[in-house]
Amino acid sequence: MRERRILVVEDERTIADAVAARLRAEGFTVDVAGDGPGGVATFEARQPDLVVLDVMLPGFDGLEVCRRIQAERPVPVLMLTARDDETDLLVGLAVGADDYLTKPFSMRELAARVHVLLRRVERAAGNTAPPTLRLGEVEIRQSERRVRRGDAEVHLTPTEFDLLVYLAGRPRTVLPRERLLAEVWGWAEGSGTRTVDSHVKALRRKLGADLIRTVHGVGYALEVPA
Incomplete structure (x- = not known):
């Protein structure tokens, strides 16, 4: 199986570096972007299998990033949010996010969520249920x-x-x-x-x-x- 590529869009450098390091340790290829426009551009250039996306970003926010990338190609998105507010979470789901983590989070949990999302995509690809x-x-x-x-x-x-x-x-x-x-x-x-x-x-x-x-x-x- 080919190596999975993940895009991390996070403007807080310490968080971005920690997330990227953990995902690389899990065997993924990781690209990192630090703002909204950079996230969309990197998505288009690298065509990742999954996106880890912060809500609060410079340029334009993570919700707009999610809208743009989902309009181009459906892809699993794990959103990172600083607020555990149901309205924010529903807005994220509405624009195409699949799951979310509220900061602060453990790198172990983030890695587990990423693996689950990717396994679900693989399972769906092999689905033999009625078309x-x-x-x-x-x-x-x-x-x-x-x-x-x-x-x-x-x-x-x-x-x-x-x-x-x-x-x-x-x-x-x-x-x-x-x-x-x-x-x-x-x-x-x-x-x-x-x-x-x-x-x-x-x-x-x-x-x-x-x-x-x-x-x-x-x-x-x-x-x-x-």
């Missing part, structure tokens, strides 16, 4: 990783797409948040249930509020329209 799933007016084309609602194409992040496919493969089944974390995110422990909630909110906003039912205190179930 097309239909849920009322929502059509999921698995081989193309594309979703349409009626006549309009809906842009989903890689994680949103994987979550939707997992729910769609088990219609009307109540799935606990912890199971979703384990199966979709690959997390062995259940401390990231808020991540599941944020992604479900994003899917509802893009595909309709009635598609996914909340089972309070348990998790979620996908409702199949009549």
Whole structure:
């Protein structure tokens, strides 16, 4: 398997150097950019497999970087944020981020999140499930990783797409948040249930509020329209 390339976009040099050093120790090729324009330019030039992206950047912020790179080519994005604010996190998910870490974070956790995101992309590439799933007016084309609602194409992040496919493969089944974390995110422990909630909110906003039912205190179930 070819060596994976990761782009780190972070303006705090000590953090950027520490993240790059840890990822290189994990066996990745790493490029580093220190501002928004540089991040987009390096992405276009290097075509990385994953981007570690700080929200607060000079030039233009990480949200704008995420918008621009996702418009060019869908790629897993792990955002770094200094604030644990749900609004900020939802905005990040809306522009194409797949996961986030709140500063300060451990390099061990960052490396684990990166490996999980890349494994999920590899698993999706080898998916042998039916090529097309239909849920009322929502059509999921698995081989193309594309979703349409009626006549309009809906842009989903890689994680949103994987979550939707997992729910769609088990219609009307109540799935606990912890199971979703384990199966979709690959997390062995259940401390990231808020991540599941944020992604479900994003899917509802893009595909309709009635598609996914909340089972309070348990998790979620996908409702199949009549």
